[in-house]
Amino acid sequence: MSWLVPEVVRRAIDSHVYPALTSGAGVVVLTLVVVLLVEAQLLQAFDTARVRIGRPVCILVVALVPAFAFVVGLRLVDVLSHH
Amino acid sequence: MVAVPERIRKSERQSAVAGPAVAAVFVLAGAEVLFVERHVVAGLAVEAALVFVLANVAAVAEGRLFGPLALVPLARLLSFTMPLGKVPPLYWHALIGAPLLPALAVAARAYGWSPSSLGLGRGRLFAQLAIAASGGPLGLAAYAILRPAPAVPRLDASHVVFGSLTLLVFAAFVEELLFRGLLQQAAVSALGAAGLVLVNVVYAVTAIGSLSAGYAVFAGLMGCWFSIAVGRTRCLWGVIAAHELAVVGLVLVWPIVLR
Numbered sequence: 001m002s003w004l005v006p007e008v009v010r011r012a013i014d015s016h017v018y019p020a021l022t023s024g025a026g027v028v029v030l031t032l033v034v035v036l037l038v039e040a041q042l043l044q045a046f047d048t049a050r051v052r053i054g055r056p057v058c059i060l061v062v063a064l065v066p067a068f069a070f071v072v073g074l075r076l077v078d079v080l081s082h083h
Numbered sequence: 084m085v086a087v088p089e090r091i092r093k094s095e096r097q098s099a100v101a102g103p104a105v106a107a108v109f110v111l112a113g114a115e116v117l118f119v120e121r122h123v124v125a126g127l128a129v130e131a132a133l134v135f136v137l138a139n140v141a142a143v144a145e146g147r148l149f150g151p152l153a154l155v156p157l158a159r160l161l162s163f164t165m166p167l168g169k170v171p172p173l174y175w176h177a178l179i180g181a182p183l184l185p186a187l188a189v190a191a192r193a194y195g196w197s198p199s200s201l202g203l204g205r206g207r208l209f210a211q212l213a214i215a216a217s218g219g220p221l222g223l224a225a226y227a228i229l230r231p232a233p234a235v236p237r238l239d240a241s242h243v244v245f246g247s248l249t250l251l252v253f254a255a256f257v258e259e260l261l262f263r264g265l266l267q268q269a270a271v272s273a274l275g276a277a278g279l280v281l282v283n284v285v286y287a288v289t290a291i292g293s294l295s296a297g298y299a300v301f302a303g304l305m306g307c308w309f310s311i312a313v314g315r316t317r318c319l320w321g322v323i324a325a326h327e328l329a330v331v332g333l334v335l336v337w338p339i340v341l342r
Binding site: 002003006007008012013018022024025026028032035036052055056057058059060064067071074 | 118119128134135138139141142143149150151154157160161162163164165169172176180183186193194250253254257258286289293294295302330
């Protein structure tokens, strides 16, 4: 019923490769954030007025950055609690 | 100079939006098939590329469709990125939906939608209650198709209250605000009635990950019913309540009551 947690996600969580999978997903998300921000900066620097990238980048980064920060924060807590 | 008739200009504008939108639906479907075939990282790379392309299309295209549309593959990226294994299944929706909520708010503000223009104003009470009531049978039908495992071991008050609240905010509200709010408004204003079909094809495509073709078709039909209800009443609250009833039935109630 919910598109956010489909069966393929549940199946991935039960899989033995899940920790590596979340790391891979984290790398994909981080790359996407960096590429979007660099592109926005480049377009602003070259003053390409016809390409209005600011709005869509803002929408996407607002979701991606807190998600990534949450994942990294949780991982840090994990690491620190084991030392 | 010969003036171009408005009808032809409108048709050209629709083609300029329809082409990239249909291509995006095919790429979304391809990524979902990759997840089904267990090529998860490849699927994530396709979704990330689609987010990037849609952001760029949104930057140059007319209309407001592509910015909110980029949130659909983005949500799937979040589904696999968030550490769901560390929390009980009932709260998975909150973990994925929480980053999406501010993105939806920013999208609505950036593209100039007010809450009432998105259907978040007051509607006619009896019409909204009638739409909401459809959620009960929809949840039962969804359970009959999917037969999911229970999300909680037993139905007690804390599970029902916290589970229902989580599903209300992060499943029903987030999904309906995105699909029947932002996307439907943008698609219908750009493509007319075809926009309504497009949004519900996207909704059905995102259900491919349920591993049930029957459920994907059911999701598309349910989305059409919600779209028509919102189109007629210009109010989202009834479909949000119907979605909540359906998803609470499917995730919390029916797997325990009918097992």
